[in-house]
Every structure is written in C-alpha cells, then in structure tokens.
Amino acid sequence: MTRDQPVNIVMIEDDEGHARLIERNIRRAGIRNEIHHFLDGGRALQFLFEDPRGPALNGPSLVLLDLNLPDMSGLDILARIKADASPLKRTPVVVLTTTDDRQEIQRCYDMGCNVYITKPVNYESFADAIRQLGLFLSVIQVPEPEA
Amino acid sequence: MFHQLATLDRLDQRFGRTVVALVCAGFLAVLLAGAVAAYVMGRSEEQTDWVNHTFEVERHAGAIRLALEELRSARRGELLGLQGSSGASYAQAWAHPMAEIDTVARLTRDNPRQQAQLAEMHRRAQTLDRLMRSSGHGGVAGTAIGEPVRQQAAQAVEESAERVLSLEQGLLRVRIAKQGELVAIFYLVLAVAGTLLLGVAFASIMVILRYTRDLTRTRDDLRTLNANLESLVGERTQDLQRANDEIQRFAYIVSHDLRAPLVNVMGFTAELEASLKSLEGLLDEVERDTPALVGAGTGAEARDAVRLDLPEAIGFIRTSTHKMDRLINAILRLSREGRRTITPEPVMLAPLLVGVVDGIRHLVDERGAQVTIAQPMPTIVSDRLALEQILSNLIENALKYLSPARPGDIRISARQERGRTVIAVADNGRGIDPRDHERVFELFRRSGAQDQPGEGIGLAHVRALAYRLGGTIRVESALDQGATFLVDLPNQFSSEKDAVT
Numbered sequence: 001m002t003r004d005q006p007v008n009i010v011m012i013e014d015d016e017g018h019a020r021l022i023e024r025n026i027r028r029a030g031i032r033n034e035i036h037h038f039l040d041g042g043r044a045l046q047f048l049f050e051d052p053r054g055p056a057l058n059g060p061s062l063v064l065l066d067l068n069l070p071d072m073s074g075l076d077i078l079a080r081i082k083a084d085a086s087p088l089k090r091t092p093v094v095v096l097t098t099t100d101d102r103q104e105i106q107r108c109y110d111m112g113c114n115v116y117i118t119k120p121v122n123y124e125s126f127a128d129a130i131r132q133l134g135l136f137l138s139v140i141q142v143p144e145p146e147a
Numbered sequence: 148m149f150h151q152l153a154t155l156d157r158l159d160q161r162f163g164r165t166v167v168a169l170v171c172a173g174f175l176a177v178l179l180a181g182a183v184a185a186y187v188m189g190r191s192e193e194q195t196d197w198v199n200h201t202f203e204v205e206r207h208a209g210a211i212r213l214a215l216e217e218l219r220s221a222r223r224g225e226l227l228g229l230q231g232s233s234g235a236s237y238a239q240a241w242a243h244p245m246a247e248i249d250t251v252a253r254l255t256r257d258n259p260r261q262q263a264q265l266a267e268m269h270r271r272a273q274t275l276d277r278l279m280r281s282s283g284h285g286g287v288a289g290t291a292i293g294e295p296v297r298q299q300a301a302q303a304v305e306e307s308a309e310r311v312l313s314l315e316q317g318l319l320r321v322r323i324a325k326q327g328e329l330v331a332i333f334y335l336v337l338a339v340a341g342t343l344l345l346g347v348a349f350a351s352i353m354v355i356l357r358y359t360r361d362l363t364r365t366r367d368d369l370r371t372l373n374a375n376l377e378s379l380v381g382e383r384t385q386d387l388q389r390a391n392d393e394i395q396r397f398a399y400i401v402s403h404d405l406r407a408p409l410v411n412v413m414g415f416t417a418e419l420e421a422s423l424k425s426l427e428g429l430l431d432e433v434e435r436d437t438p439a440l441v442g443a444g445t446g447a448e449a450r451d452a453v454r455l456d457l458p459e460a461i462g463f464i465r466t467s468t469h470k471m472d473r474l475i476n477a478i479l480r481l482s483r484e485g486r487r488t489i490t491p492e493p494v495m496l497a498p499l500l501v502g503v504v505d506g507i508r509h510l511v512d513e514r515g516a517q518v519t520i521a522q523p524m525p526t527i528v529s530d531r532l533a534l535e536q537i538l539s540n541l542i543e544n545a546l547k548y549l550s551p552a553r554p555g556d557i558r559i560s561a562r563q564e565r566g567r568t569v570i571a572v573a574d575n576g577r578g579i580d581p582r583d584h585e586r587v588f589e590l591f592r593r594s595g596a597q598d599q600p601g602e603g604i605g606l607a608h609v610r611a612l613a614y615r616l617g618g619t620i621r622v623e624s625a626l627d628q629g630a631t632f633l634v635d636l637p638n639q640f641s642s643e644k645d646a647v648t
Contacts, residue, residue, distance in 0.1 A: 015407055015408075017408075017410070017411030017414065018414075021410070021415070021418075024418075098403050098404075101399075119406075119407075123410065123413035123416070123417045124417065126414060
C-alpha cells in the first residue's frame, strides 16, 4: 500500500464508539497509516476536496464510509466522490454500515462503491471483519488522485 | 345504503297499493258505467215499446175516424140507392169502427182515462148507430128531420176519437220526453264513467311516472353510494397499506438504529474483558509474589473486583446484549417478512408438509414423537415459503411443548369450505391456558412453564405470515389437553392491491 506517498485513510463515521472499535481493529491488523476521522458529512467533504492535507490535494487515500450520518446520507458523499468530474473518482470507497438492505447495497455498487460491508452485530465477528478489512487494505493498490 | 334500500321498499309498497287502488277504481267505473248503461237500455226499450204502443193506439184511433167516414158514405150510398158503389153495405161498414174502438179499448186497457173515453165513445157510437139505422128504415121524412141529430151524434163520436187521440198524443209526448231524459242520463253516466276512467288513467300514469322517477333517483343514489363506497374502501385499504408500510419501515429503521449502539456495548464489553484479562494476569503475579498487598483493605477489594465483580458485571452485560440482539433480529426478521413480496402459486399441501416434517426430522426423532399427515390434502394458491414457515413453526412448537406424561402425537389435517382452507395442527401436549390464547400470538410473550428456549417470536411470526396471506390463526386448547392451531387461509390468494382495483 505504501509506495512514494503513504495512503491516508479517511473514516466518515458518526458513531464514535464504532469509529474507535474500527480504528483499534485496523491497528490490530498491523495497519499503521494515518486515519482521519469525521463525525459528519460536511466536514468530511470539506476535508476530502479542499483541505491541503486532504486526498484531493495531497496523495492517495481510501475512504471508509458509513451511510447513516447526521447531516446527510453517506450516499451523497459517495455520489460526490464518484462523480465524473471528481478528482477522487478512482479513490476506493469501502461502505461500512449497519444496513443489509439488498436494494441499498445494489444502489451503492451502482454508484461506484468498491466494497460494501455490513457491520456484524456480534462483536467478535465485527472485530474479525475489521481485522480482515485491515489485512485487505494492506494489500490493495490505491491510485493517485487526478491532478 | 340501507337507508336507500328501505326507501326502495317503501316506494314499492306505496306503488303497489296505489296501483291496486287505481285499477280497482277503474274497474268500478267501468262496472258502474256498464250497469247504468244496461239499466238505461232496458228502460229505453220499455219506453220505445210504450211509444210504439202509443203509435198503435193513435193509428187505431185514426182508423176509427176513417171508419166513421166510411160509415157515413156507406149510409149515404144506401140512401141514394147506389148500392155497391162503395162496395160495402152499412152493416158491414158499421162493424169496422166498432172493431177499431174495441182494439183501442184493448190496447188502452191499462189507462182508466182512455177506458172512460172509449166507453163514452162506444156509447156515442151506439147512439149514432141507432140513429143511422132508424133513419135508414124510417123513410125520407125521418131522414130530413134526423139529419142534424145524426150529424151531432157523428160529431160526438168524432170528438171522442179526437179526445182519445189527443190523450194518446199527450202520453206520447210524455213518453218521448222520458226517453229523451233516459238518453240524457245515459250520456251523463257515460260521460261520468269516461271522466272517471280518464282520471284513473291519468292518476295511474302519474303514479307510474313518479314511481319510475323515484326509482331512477334511488337507483342513481345507490349507484353514487356504491361508487363512493368503493372509493371509500379503496381509500381505507390504501390508508391501511400506507400505515402498514410505515410500521414496516419504522420497525426496520428502529432495529437498524438499535443495532448501532448495541455494537458499541458489545464491542467495548469485549474490550473490557480483554483488559480484565491483563488485570487478572497482574493480580496472579501480585498474589504469587506479594500476597500481603491484596490480603486486606483496598487491595482485597481490588482483588474481589477483578476476580468476582467485574466478571459478573461483564457476564450480565453480555447476556443482556445477546438477548437484545436476538430481539432486534426478531423484529428485523418480522419487518423483513412484511416487506417480502408474496408470490402466489399452486401449492400441494401434502408434499409441502412431508418436506416440512422431513426438515425437522431430527427434532421429531429426538422427542420420540409421531407426526401424522391426514390424507387427502387440498391444493391452494398461496405463497409457498410463507406456508412452509407457518407450518414448520407450528409443528416445531408442538414438538417443543409436548407433555412428558405421554408420547407425542401430532396430527395435521386440512378441510376446505366456502373458498377457504383450514389447516389444523393438533398435538396432545401440555396445552395452553385459555387465558393465554391471545397472548401466545403476541411478540415476545410466552405462556406456561418457561422451560424451553425461545424468545416468544415464533407464533407472532406465524400470525404475521397468516395475515399477509389473507388468513387468520387461532388456537383451541386447555391446560394439559393438547392444543390445536387452526390456520384459516383463502384457497386463492389475492393481494391487497388486486382487491382495491
């Protein structure tokens, strides 16, 4: 995953507990990349597209996205990232949410989501899933954002 | 609707009564007219007879005068010796007026005044005859002297005849007037009957027109009402559908949103447990190396906390969260079941039941129970998956709550009546207290001894499925008497949307 520039992980997750558990389990999988955590969609979008340290202006990144956000739907963020004119349209997006509604899943993939993961309720499976996600993240290749 | 029907009934009754009354009135009018006509005709005929009679009398009375003329000429002829010129002798001529007088007398036998007149005339004729005869035999002198007397006598007879005639003419006038009156009465009656008939006809037409108008109005009302009713039912069904959809969505959202914090509770409990492990390790070391440190006071409290309180607390949190997890999953399953589209297809119940029983064969064998599927089983058009779930749940339930006192015996049967199929799952198990018959179908509610695992979801799920298939479910049971669950389903499933349109 690391080449010239380290890949940043942007985590958009309104539940702080979930965020903490996700971070811990990713770290347990041996991932040491920086994780930027946002509790709402607005600030996340601002960081993604405008922040000098954000992915649009600064190196490759990977987005962990929850669909249930307080200020907007995760689908809106997904649409913004995957829009034709977006510099981040090749940035991998992992949707990590509680919903396992089939239509919702289909919609996410239609909109360009790369991986869709339902958070298991059972904590052991949850931790397991996140650790596996960490292992997965450690092997995938992430493209550079478009200039 | 009922109001309209009542109005119709009332209309019908009133219409029937009015029409009968009118027809009766019409018949009465015709009958009356006929009777009066018959009466008038009879009277008229009578009067005509009388008129004819009068004419007859008149004719004969006239004949008397003619006969008298004849008599006089016969007499004159005789006197002049012109016998045979008139063809008749005086004696012959004499018989003629007398016969006529007799005829008139016979004809007017009912009229005393005429009789009196005729008697007078008869007398005068006799006098005339005497004078005539005496003159005839008395010679010329007699003739010359007797002439004015004879003239007088003849005059008298003629006067009598005149009087008879005038009397009869008077009668004729009266009779003709009477006949005229009768004809007038006849026409009057005809007119009255005709008017009556016209009135009846008019009234009938009016009644029929009004009835038809009322009928049309009522029919229109009914049609509008019917249309309103249909749209009302449609609206209500839509409302229900919407409410149902809302509840389903609500349940779905709630269960999802409840899951999120639960993940945290369970997650951090796991983290806590992991941390506790390291604390326990530390405590083990301390106990081994410096037992005095945890022997008394805060040290002992810390040891108890690590060894007893914390594991206990974590244990409770775990069981509670697990339970909550199961409940949420149950709600989720129910709501998902509610959202699943029902796909009706012809389902043969017999093979379906065999499949269901085979699916839980291990449970049946484990409980040492016997499951009997009564033959024949009908085929119904419904959702196969939902039917399978309903029946497997009911059979599993029966297996779960068998009585230890006797070997389990579960019988499944079905009967069809009036477009519906009732499937009965009967067991000889521990039974359900009648007080709990409604409760057992509620979510998270159970009945009887709580010695079997379960959340109180199965029957709630079954009932929700039965409702979705357009059916109902009920239980017949008493404690320790076994239980029979009766699923009542339509033979032919029709979705709510079809029902509306």
